[in-house]
Amino acid sequence: MSELQTAEDARLRHLLTLDGLGRARIEALLDHAAQLRSLWRAGAPLPALLDRRTVVNLFFEASTRTRTSFELAARRLGADVVNFDISGSSTSKGETLEDTLATLEAMDADAFVVRHKENGTPARLAAHARRAVVLNAGDGNQAHPTQGLLDLLTLRDHKGRIDGLRVAICGDIRHSRVARSDVHGLRALGAAEIRLCGPAALLPDAAEFADCTLSHDLDATLEGVDAIIMLRIQKERIEHLPGFDETEYFARFGLDRRRLARARSDAIVMHPGPMNRGIEIAADVADGAQSVILEQVANGIFARMAALATLLGRERNG
Structure with a gap:
């Protein structure tokens, strides 16, 4: 799973696990979260790092607090957010997750926040993503x-x-x-x-x-x-x-x-x-x-802001 996270130019491509992510990357994410938190609490304007980006929440398990945290994080940085209705989606009619992802990518979705009861589902989708990034919001008992x-x-x-x-x-x-x-x-x-x-x-x-x-x-x-x-x-x-x-x-x-x-x-x-x-x-x-x-x-919003900004922001962390 960790090998999917890094692109050929060494930037972070997806966020699927902290396993193997390394001290420098983790500390950079924490520092970025703290910086964004300082701006927010000072009442200063946040940078529109996700302007014209679309973040899709794909939650196959109920989780009000994590989904809300990701939604607030994305919106505060200027993204459009879609909370995908799994119960009424084509996946309930037999469409594969990969086809669902491809369809939403064709609509210019930039990021998928994925929560699923089965281990490896976010990584499975990351392997099929052509352009969009995937963030693991919890899979099975494997990673969050x-x-x-x-x-x-x-x-x-x-x-x-x-x-x-x-x-x-x-x-x-x-x-x-x-x-x-x-x-x-x-x-x-x-x-x-x-x-x-x-x-x-x-x-x-x-x-x-x-x-x-x-x-x-x-x-x-x-x-x-x-x-x-x-x-x-x-x-x-x-x-x-x-x-x-x-x-x-x-x-x-x-x-x-x-x-x-x-x-x-x-x-x-x-x-x-x-x-x-x-x-x-x-x-x-x-x-x-x-x-x-x-x-x-409270820190969950800022940590997720940092993750989204690192993967999608106009200024990417290394």
């Missing part, structure tokens, strides 16, 4: 690169760096594209330690995360960490865990004030949303002073 970028941006805002940080990611790691993109980004930017924690059935194969510490003990995992990323747990998955219900899951893997106290006193609490309060995170922690969850939401 812009979520990774916004998480890295939020971490850097609060810690000043990623180098040397100890980060815990807790919950359903096995099925999480967010966890994978966060790990790829944290690795690239020099995190000292990445700890993954969850029930045995929801942890990935150790070989996939050979440089991470895997654990079933949340208390030990949180000891001395700089940041905690809690992941949403689907309730139907809890039902299939032997000996677990929602109360038991929270008792063993939920983040409450007692557990938060095991982390560093300045540790931040993160969550990609939507949250299940009282299952993976206590309400007073989610709304507490160490929570940066709403900052993540």
Whole structure:
């Protein structure tokens, strides 16, 4: 998948994964996001980097927050945005995704933001794109690169760096594209330690995360960490865990004030949303002073602005 991302002239062609993207490119995207955020918050006019560009949101999975974030990002930079109605499209009548993409490209669509339940679908479309760029808004359990970028941006805002940080990611790691993109980004930017924690059935194969510490003990995992990323747990998955219900899951893997106290006193609490309060995170922690969850939401717009501008802008980053 990573080989599709870079064009022959070395510029970024698509954004499909943070895996293999490299430190320099990731930092350039974060710097660009921070620059755009500074302009926006100062009330200064944003550059119309996407003027006369058309961005099509192709969401084959429901995701109000990610789609809205991409739409706001594109519109703020001057793009036209089309939210493609999958339920009424020709794909529901048997047309292939590749034919749908080709048809929309013929209408001068410049970018496709793709979310799909199957691994590799954004890459599959990128391989068939003639001119347009493809941004992965989440595929299966494989990658969610812009979520990774916004998480890295939020971490850097609060810690000043990623180098040397100890980060815990807790919950359903096995099925999480967010966890994978966060790990790829944290690795690239020099995190000292990445700890993954969850029930045995929801942890990935150790070989996939050979440089991470895997654990079933949340208390030990949180000891001395700089940041905690809690992941949403689907309730139907809890039902299939032997000996677990929602109360038991929270008792063993939920983040409450007692557990938060095991982390560093300045540790931040993160969550990609939507949250299940009282299952993976206590309400007073989610709304507490160490929570940066709403900052993540805000940073998502700027991270996606930077990604779109890099791929489509009149001035491309290298």
